[in-house]
Amino acid sequence: MTLPAQNLLADEASPYLQQHSGNPVHWRAWSPASLEEAKALDRPILLSVGYAACHWCHVMAHESFENHDVAAVMNRLFVNIKVDREERPDIDQIYMAALSSMGEQGGWPLTMFLTPDGKPFWGGTYFPREPRYGRPGFIQVMEAVDKAWREKRASLNQSADGLTTHVEARLSAAHAKALLDRDTLSDLAGRISGMIDRDLGGLRGAPKFPNAPFMLTLWLSWLRDGNPTHRDDVLISLEQMLGGGIYDHIGGGLSRYSTDAEWLVPHFEKMLYDNAQLIRFCNWAYAASGNDLFRTRIEETVEWLLREMRVDGGAFAASLDADSDGEEGLFYTWTREEIEAILGDDSGLFFKHFTLSSPHGWEGKPVVHQTRAQQTQSVAARERLIPLKTELLTAREGRVRPGLDAKALTDWNGLMIAALAEAGRSLARPDWIDAAAKAFAHISAASRDGRLPHSMLGVRKLFPALSSDYAAMANAAISLFEASGNWRYVDQASRFIEQLDRWHVDAEGTGHYLTASDSTDVPIRIRGDVDEAIPSATSQIIEALVRLASVTGDLELQERAWKIAEHAAGRAAQQAYGQAGIINACALAIEPLKLVVVDRLEDPTLVTVANRRPDPRRVDIIAAIGSEANRPLLPGGIFPPTNRAGAWLCTGQLCLPAVSDPQELEHLLRRQ
Structure with a gap:
């Protein structure tokens, strides 16, 4: 079969795919029909993976995918498939692992060339349209791949087979179980602590990511073993990122990562999962330190969330873009003159507590941040600063807004629901708990035949869910139970685990696959062991099983959680840094x-x-x-x-x- 010779993305539920529906490229979404077309035409697949808030994805789209000359080459030589990595993390993880196995640095956009049956044989990330940055031009790349496909197909097929086998062994194979050992967490925490930047927080060097799984390893080590260095590693990292430009000091919320070692200039996209984890860490940090900075940042971030990220039904959108009006960070940055014009005589008070900086290499307007002294002073002066920030926020609303990826992802919403419920309990904010309950009810009501969707955009729903969706929603249900005392949330968590087991458990009952058993379009069924910006699906499953067993007193469920944790620990022993989430979850299983x-x-x-x-x-x-x-x-x-x-x-x-x-x-x- 062959699909129409045209772009087929207009009817997709993903805003990212819809962004590409006007390209002259004959894009297809990932589907069994798209894979069948490649086989029917005997053409390699050009797979492009990205997401709506990805700056370099936009750059490559503008340079290449909107260009008719580039599109003509793509349409002539390949079956072109576009994937939103947030909709299909299972597909993304397979081909990102393949790129890593080639010795290449991963990132997005991910550009991979596959055989017609979906096996990867070569790839990269961003390719410029014309040769620059020491990289070949995209047309050159495609023509070279086509030449190799025509002249060395047997060799490419052999390479693709070997690479696929390697990725399958890495992402879906079983390993001998490991005994759950208290020392595993301590050892990993010690190694992570050795990589921490003692002055600037986070891991040494640039770029700087929050790295929530590593921070949780350190925090669990502090809670269990009382190591104050590990506590301070987390507190200093939080304080530094909350003073840097990676935090939105005018409107609240954290950007994805900092391009430098000082947390100063971010890629300005804001992701739901980063801010869910920020709320949780700040909640724990406030309880441990009593520092009002953390409470203030929770309040500001939740205000941003409820103001800008709620979608129909009360669930939360996936992300805000980094770019607006074609320029990265334009919505969030200011000149001194702009601030003085808006605040007038009050601008002196603002600049007493905030700094504008334009570091070397940054081409945009200055970035708002705080020195350590300003951060401390601004917490004490918060009530005086709120009207100033409100004026700036009002002025900012008149700018061209960054794009909102309004799809509601079930697992990311589960993380945010849990964070809101927990912070609402700790800070006596029943309105936050109500917001969490509303989002939970909306997503739960979207189920079909008892099965959750992975993604929703209005009436469009993407089924089936991933294992991470059931785990995150089970954990969210338990957090809402803790906040409300309503046992119906425990019953709901149990139903989520039942669906997880029905569609995702492996044949031996020793773990779960990320993709459901009736998903027919995955070349490899992976387990979901690897952490990304959030803890892995496997770690969230273990946590959900341990917590549900603890609430219900179900000894059989507790034994299952232990068995799954042992087997996950056996797999994580091969690459502990990439699977810190499993180590953390196993620590919960050992001592719930x-x-x-x-x-x-x-x-x-x-x-x-x-x-x-x-x-x-x-x-x-x-x-x-x-x-x-x-x-x-x-x-x-x-x-x-x-x-x-x-x-x-x-x-x-x-x-x-x-x-x-x-x-x-x-x-x-x-x-x-």
């Missing part, structure tokens, strides 16, 4: 914490202590004095007495004696 609190909910004392001492290792269950518990809450199927206030802290199947004094509970949770 559960806190059961009975309190007077209309005037709580113990609950207040639990709320202000969040701990990623712990699940909290709250019951009202006088209520009749309808489920066992303590290990061994025991119902705690509910005729008086009390708190029981349990590790696995063992509980410490109940405490009833708030100060005693505070001391107990700090010590843990």
Whole structure:
């Protein structure tokens, strides 16, 4: 079969694919029909993977995909397939691993050449239209690939077979299980700590990414083993990025990463997952340090989220673009003259607390950031600065806005729902918990035959879900249960795990695949072990199983979580840095914490202590004095007495004696 000789992206649900629907390239979305066309025409596939907020994706699109001469070569020589990596992370991970196996540096846009049956044989990332930056021009690349395909096909096929086998072994093979060992987390945390920039935070060098899985390794090490260096590694990293230009000081929210070592000039795209993880880390950091900086940044980031990222139904959009009006960062940057014109006499107060910088090599307007002293002063002066930032924000709204990728991704929403529920508990913001509950209800209601979609854009839904979707939503359900006490969220989490097992579990019951068993268009069914900007699907699954078992007291589920963690640990032993999320999840499996609190909910004392001492290792269950518990809450199927206030802290199947004094509970949770 062959598809129409035209661009077929106009009806796709992905805004990124729709952005390319006007290209003269005969783009197809990834589908069984597109793969069949390549076989029918006996042509190689040109696969281009990107995402809506990707700056260099836009550059390559403008230079090459919008150019009729380039498009003519693409249409003549290849079947051209466009993939939104956020819609199809399973496809992206396969071909990114292939590029890495070729010894190439990964990134987006990902440009790969495949045999008609989808096996990779050569690729790269961004290619300029004309030769520059020491890179060949894109037409040269395509003509060279075509020549090799015509003259050396047997060799290319052999190379593609070998590369595919290598990628399959790396991403989907089984390894012997490993015993879950406390030392694994400590060893990894020590190695990560050795790479931390003690002055600037984050990993040494540039570019600088938040790297949430590494930060969680350090934080878990601090919580469990009391290593203050690991705590400070995280606190300093957070403080530095929250003072840098990577943070939007006018409107709130964190950009994807910094291009330099000082967190100063970001690629200005804002991703939902980065900000979900920022909220969680700031929540823990505020509890541990009492530094109001972290509380302030949570409040600013949630304000941004609810103002700019909510879509129909209350779910959250995937990202905001880096570019507006064709220029990166234009929406977010300012000249001194612009600020003075808007603020007038108040501009002196603004510049007392904020700095504008144009570092070497940056061609845009200056970037707003703060020195350490300004950061400290601005927290104390926050009420005086809010009206100034409001004026600047109002003026900024008159600019050409960056593009919004309005699709709601289920797993990213799960991360944000959990973050909002947890921060809402800790900071006594029931409105945040309500926003989380609304997003959760909208995504849950989009299910079809009990199965979640992976992505939604209005009425368009992309089925089936990935394993990461079920895991993230199960974790979100448990966080909403902790915040609300509503056991229906626990039941929902159980249903998500049932669907996860039905469609994603492997034949031996030792783990899960990222892609569902009835997905017919993946050349390799991978496990989802590798961390990206967020913890891997496997790590989120283990966390969900451990937390659900802890809430329900289900010993069979606890055993399953342990078994899956052991096998994941065996795979992670081969590449711990890339699978830190699994190491972190295994640490939760080794020592799960559960806190059961009975309190007077209309005037709580113990609950207040639990709320202000969040701990990623712990699940909290709250019951009202006088209520009749309808489920066992303590290990061994025991119902705690509910005729008086009390708190029981349990590790696995063992509980410490109940405490009833708030100060005693505070001391107990700090010590843990």
